[in-house]
Each structure stands twice: as structure tokens, then as C-alpha cells.
Amino acid sequence: MKITLLSTSTHPSDQGLRTLSACLKREGHQVKMVFLPLQENDYSSTYSPEIVEQIDKVIEGSGLIGIGAMSSTSTRAIHLIKHYESKGIPVVWGGPAPTFFPEKCFQNCNIVAVGECEHSLMELAKKLETKEDISTIANLYIRLNNQEYKNPVRSPVNDLDELAHPDYDIEEQLILENGKLIPFEERFLAGIIYFQTERGCPQACSFCTNNILRDLYKGKSDRLRTHSVNYVIEELSRMQKKFPSIGAFDLRDETFTIRNIEWIREFSQKYIASKIGIRLKCLAEPASMAAEQISEEKIKLLVDAGLTDIIIGIQSGSDKLNFEVYNRFITKKQLLKTAQVLNKFKDKLTVMYDVISCNPYESTQDIIDTIQLVLELPPPYFLSVNNLIFFEGTPLYKRALQDGHIKSETDTAEMLNYWDRWQHIKLKKKNPYLNLVLNLMRGVATTKRIGLLPRKTIKKLISDSTLQFNLKHELPTYTVGSMVQVLDYMRENLAKPIYRKASPEFKQWYDKRRYKSSIKVKEHNIQIENPNQ
């Protein structure tokens, strides 16, 4: 059967949809993938009639349309769903939005796919082809002949290696550029491939949507599932051979370092032996690195393999806030130990620390604790200050709703991005002065400065006298804050659109440099020959 899969994401990586496509192809279906990115800073926009007309032509003869969307791209997804349902073509809507909010999505689509859906989609395609009853397919909410069926989710795939490798047959795929559907070209990957080697996360941070998945799969799977090293090497090697412009693999697993040391040992050896030679990036959560010896060995093995960037979630310098509000069980002492371990690799590894700001549950002292922890982290590093968004369905969202911090949808900050600094501060209203100081520390940290602020100035800004003055007089905070808002506006509306149009070579160059400190850091060269060069 001909199936068309439409991706509404702004980045055409979409491992989920690509894996679904590959699994359907393995079953003998003819799949057409179409990537439909629109501008990132306007999630309310939908596709023009001219664009829809072009999609109509591609869809001709399809027995099923699959649409993937995150919450942010739901408006544009719904626009397409309504259009194709009105033509009588079965449309199934899957991805993060229907997984987290099935009831809401079911109001706008007659077939909604919840959770991991390789098997459900294959079953749906087969049953539609053979005209069998589709009302009992697990993971699907289905509206059929005015009846509604809300089927439970099946256990998620235990052995991830069973799955076909994501479909990167780009020569058969289409993408939207400047209002035109054109053949997908390598340049759209922007020199980077996102790849998850694992599914799931054993932690349950209160602000994270991962909690919704844990509830969804309760009793069915609470295990972290990891691809074998061989599968991962095969995938990365395939990508390196196919796409010469790829300069980095971003291994976006929730927390890469949580896996056992044996996996990392085998991966490091095999990645080096494979001569793939492309730099790696990953995310880690410090609780998974608390055992000093193990974490040092893990980091060394990964750096030897070519890890050049790591993102570490700290979130707060206040143990109390981490424990009682964020449900994260790591102490400041352990965080500093982890930072010392990472710092041993400073010549080869760029570390980015994530903290959360603008949380109405924070006291003045909690923010000071965070600023003080940041001052204690050994430089060089990059500090990423992310403003809190109450994501619907998370434990922190429910608590904030109960405690009156969320009175309307606007209070969740879901329509802002993490880096709209002054807009978040104005919205949350609490501790504007200290939240502004923390937000101005976003950026490269050296021995002399953190972000825009010299270290000496930061200490002065949190000293008792300056603090008391600024808590009493808000004018200086609001003046600087308004200036920051202008800068943020320019970043989103001028700098980012220009960056998006830049060549993959420029993006790679920039990606390598933007987190580097002004301290002279030796360029990390992976000592492996690239067989393609």
C-alpha cells in the first residue's frame, strides 16, 4: 500500500518517523516521507493553500497518511488532518503530542497513536490493506462509525535492535523550502544527525514530561532499553558513508552516562576501530555519574572515542530545591565532584551546564545558592540558563496549578522559549533582580567572567548591600531587563533566521566554536583516519 508520512517538525531529523517509515518499508509498503518545516518562532502558522496543493499531489493514491507532531507543531498538524480527513483518506496522528495528550488530540483526529508505534502502525497499514477491523489495535484511539475505541498501549519494543534502521533514503523524500516542495538534500541535515541509542529514562524529575511516559508504561516496562553497540556503530557508519557533510552525531539519549561501563567500553573500542572519525555529543545527568571512579572511566572512554561536547543538567544549586521541588536526588557536593572529573578533560571536552531559573518556588536564598554553585564550577564551561516552563501533565505543573501559580494557560510559559529571558521574569514576577543576574550569566565561563558578567561583578551583585538595594528599588532591574528583551528579540528574529539560511559548513564551524571559552583550548582532533577522505 502507498503510505505518506508527513513530518511537521522544524528540524528534519525525526528519528521516530524515519524508523516508522523503515519498518513499513520492510513490510513491503511503499512509503513517501515529506518534511514540512515552518519557521520556529511562530508555532501558530499553518500551511498556505499553495503548499497544501503541492502536498495533495504527493498524497495521491495513498491508502494511509501518517502525521507526526510535537505539541508545538500541533496547530499545523491539525490543519492537515482536517484537510485530508475531509477527503476521506485515513489519517493517523502520532508523536509526542498525541502520546502526552491523547484526549486533546482525539478531538481533532479520528485515529490517534499513543506512545511508541512501530508495531501499531504496521498493524494498521496491514489491516487497512486487507480491509480487516482496525478498532482493536493497541496504542490507537479510533473513531469508527460514530463509535470511539481507546485501546491500551502494548509493551514497548524490548529489543530495540529488532527495529529497522531509520529511513535516510533522502533521494525518495521531499522537503518544504521557501513554500516549494523539493527533493530532500543532504544540506537540510545541517551537518548533524540526532540519534537516540536508548529509549526511556529511569529518573522522574518533576518538570519533565518523562513522568507521563512512566505512567503510560507502568507495569509494562520501566526498563531503560538500549540498542546493542553493533547496531549503533552500524547506524553511525552508514550515516558517515552516506553523508560526507556530517560533522557531528548528537546522541540525544536522556542521560547517556547511565548505561553500564561495559557498553561504553565496547562502544569506545568499536567506534575507534570503525574509523568513523566523526565527533560525538551527548547529554548526562549527574546522578548517573556520582560514582567518581566509574564516571571518570566512562568520560575517558567517550572522550577517546571522540566525545567533544557534553551537557550536564544541574538545575539548582540548592539541595532543598532539587530534592523537594525538582525530585532530583543529587547534592551540591556530588555535583562539584562530577564537575572536577569533567574538568580533567578540559582540553578535549566542552562542558555545558544547564540550570533552571524563574521558578516561583525558589526563595532568594535558593537563587543565591545556584549562583554560588556556578561560581564554584571549575572553568572553562558554558552556562545554559533555561527559564522554567510548566509543561502540562508534569508533576510540577499539577503542583503549580494547585498552589495557584498557574491561573491561566499563559502562566505556564509554554508559549515562550527557554531563552526569552525578560519575558519569563516579567511573567513569573518573583525575584526579578536575582533571576536577571542569573540570566545574564548565560554564556561562556572563564576564570574571569561568566556570560556577560565579570566574576567580581557577580560577587558584588549578590553581596548583601547590593541585594538589599535592588530588592527595594526595582527601576534598575526593569531598565536592564527591557534592554535584555530587545537583545532577545533580535536574537530570535534577526540572528536565528540568518543562521538558519547559512551553509552546513558555517553551522559546523559555529557549532564547534560557540561554547568554547576564550581560554586557549586545544582543538580536539580525533586521531583516526577518515576512510572517506
Ligand code: B12
Ligand atoms: C532529538 C530531539 C530534538 C532535536 C531534533 C528534533 C527532530 N525533529 O528530530 C532538536 C534539538 C532539533 C529538538 C528540538 C525541539 N524539541 Co525535542 N526532542 C528530541 C528528543 C530528545 C528525541 C526525539 C527522538 O528522536 N526520539 C526517538 C524516537 C524513536 O521517538 P519519538 O520521536 O517519540 O517517536 C516514536 C513515537 O512518538 C511515535 N511517533 C512519532 N511520530 C509519529 C508519527 C506517526 C504517524 C505515528 C503513528 C507515530 C509516531 O512512534 C515513534 C517510534 O516509536 C525528544 C525526547 C525523546 N526522548 O523523544 C525531545 C522532544 C521531542 N523535544 C521536545 C521539545 C519541546 C522540543 C523543542 C520545542 C524545544 C525548544 N523549546 O526549542 C524544539 C522544537 C522542535 C520542533 N518543533 O521541531 C519535547 C516535546 C514535548 C511535546 N509535548 O511535544 C520532547 C519530547 C522532549 C521533552 N521531554 O520535553 N528536539
Ligand code: SF4
Ligand atoms: S533526567 Fe532528564 S529526561 Fe530524565 S526525567 Fe530528568 S529531566 Fe527528564
